Amino acid sequence: MFASIAQRILQGLFVMFCMTLIVFAGMHAIGDPVDMLISPQATQAERARLIAEFGFDKPLWVQYGRFLWGLVHLDLGTSYIFNQPALQVIVQRLPATLELAVLATLISVVVGVPLGLYAGLRPHSALSRLIMGGSILGFSLPTFWIGMMMIMLFSVKLGWLPSGGRGETLRALGVEWSFLTVDGLRHLLLPAVNLALFNMSLILRLTRAGVAEVMPMDYVRLARAKGLSNGRVIFVHVLKNVLIPVVTVVGLEFGSVIAFSVVTETIYSWPGMGKLIIDSINLLDRPIIVAYLMIIVLLFITINLVVDIIYTLLDPRVRFGARGKS
């Protein structure tokens, strides 16, 4: 198992390396941020001096070499926009995104799985039809629209919840968290629900399909024949089998919720990483873009690893790293 994990990590490092190359080449093709950031009062000599100072006039391989040299020293470069180490800028915004993503995923699982289970067990009831119909809305309506509508309703009309921002935060483990204060939770609720809607619908439908598939199977009948209680049949035997595809999807979606929550973050002025990457691309802030994408690659590798470990817990037949041996 450990050999297998090590192999995964090595693969991941290789992917990261390739990614930095692609990003560097791509950014180089577009250009440098000097034309956008320089003072309109600056003279030509000043402009040339700046370009030379940043090494933007050097060939791509020299710039890439410098980047790798920095990487060896654990330095991902300094942001052209924030004048802070790129990694620091990202890590500053990571907790906000993380708590939003965790809460959104939690909501989508806690609401999605039971509803899906219900819809799967009683496919013909009116409530099931309502749930399934609602789930279509959940993944077909655009996030920004639902987000704005929720603000209009809950903040502007009813005045129950704040329209955006992070609210009061509390420091724990050296980081500011919103979910530890009542005010923070109030700020967190709308964006988290907004972010959860799509995944909730997805999980709900996956669970329902799984249940519909598993219920007629022999082992379920056997369990019933053995005289097990309905609850035990459903929650132990059925659910465990249904959850395997759900875990895969939750894992992948958790990654994308962290990496690409930009729409929700922008609408709710949530100071997370999603907006940061878009702004950085617009302003060609290369150190941030590279560092951000490296972190995202790392994140997906970790999530996939965790997902694989959860598989083995859910299904004893899946053995980590046992591929090809059976």
Next chain:
Amino acid sequence: MKTDRRMFLGGLGLALMPGALLRGAAAYAVTPDGGLVIGMASETSSIDPHWHIVTANSSVSQHIFDRLVHMDEHQGVVPGLAESWKAIDDTTWEFTLRAGASFHDGAPVTVEDLIFTYERAQNVQGAIFNLRAYLGDKTFEKVDERRLRVITKSANPIVPNELTAVAIISKAHGEGASSEDYNSGKATIGSGPYRFVSYTPGQSIVLARNDAYWGPKPAWAKVEIRPIANGGSRVAALQSGDVALIDSVPPADMAHLAGVSGIKTTKATANRMVFLFFDHNRETTPYAKANDGSEIPNPFRDLRVRQAFNLALDKAAIANRILSDAGEAASQLVPEGIFGFNPEVSVTKADAAKAKALLAEAGFPEGFTVTLHGPNDRFIRDSAVLQATAQMLARIGVKVEVDAMPSNIFYKRASSGGPDGVPEFSFFLVGYGAATGESSGPLRNLIHSYDKSKGYGSNNRGRYSNREIDALIEKGMATVDDTARKAIFEECAGRAIADVALVPLYYPISVWAESDTLAFAGRSDERTLAMDVQPAG
């Protein structure tokens, strides 16, 4: 795409407005203890006042740090930390420091602090917007405890204007301080009307009133500035009472906000001009072709073609309809009220028939084809302005193809995308802001010939060149007497516009919206300052 969404959301807001759901008087974010919450479209990237002089940063730093010279709402120069100044000769200015001004730590502001500030401002590691652009030609000398001499390499009449860009920091706290020390508050000691309390990137900046301030005391004991990037969210935050004042109201929301009780809007013409620029230089220009696609000599070298373009464009229609009044039709390089505005130059009235005749006279009775390049994320509704321009030119027979692109690609290509690093485009939309509050910037950098050795024409991406105007601009740049210089600059503006060096389209109008319990007049430099906001009545 962006515009569509704004319009869509604005429409939705409009649709939802009437009816019983409407809440009563909102508790706007003006608290009884004198707090004011402001929602800004752009995020402040650093509290370091010398790092990047961009609206979102300057707005914040103006609260905490004074300048030697300040700008009023119309960008006229007024005393800041200097109570007075005078030009001793063409290359020497003397500033007299105000008595009684002190930093937030209680230490008085001294000439040493000024000299230290100007040194540091030019040497912030990694700053692409480097203040060398404002300070590079100056040396600073202490005369006595209250007087500072600024010596320039050549005559420079706009020294006071240029010094408005540089925030004065405390030497005791600023020595060796990094941008990080300003973000954390460790070095954030200024002499301004507000003290720094906290900065959480992307989230909020909190300021508290400096009760020992030398100038007028601001009305608010506490100010919080929040970045709210999305236009719809900004409006919603104002309507829900989470903030009391927002900047950059989306044009689509203007009509809907007018119908909301408890909210009013404030407008001010910005010191920026959005214009169309031509390739004046190359014999053939890559994007202008005959109707059958064959090569033609660069049509924009002919004054009549430029005049025809100018006459074909209905600037008032662009400002009023396309921009929903978020722009004012432009006649010249700077809007009225800014030093160097020529009152005799007025907005050209659109006249398609005359334009067509001029085009025929220039040898293009059937017109020609040209690609119009422009950014699609830089100015309000820039893509729509490009489309409207193309259609107006179609009326005089010029077939215009619009190519809009993100500004990160556009500016690079516009400055140096052609062979050998020359500007690439033939006909394009750009903007220029008169940051110093007078017209020398656009004259020197846009209209003057591109001249590397003199450092003139640095933004002249059309490579316009007119030796007579060049000489006049250089004469103006060396004239310290305000009245004489004003006359010269006005003449420069008149000549450049008569020669259609560029086609001014509009001056953007900054639009704020605020609770009607506030009195706020707006500014021409696009900044949003709590000092300008008073309780109404």
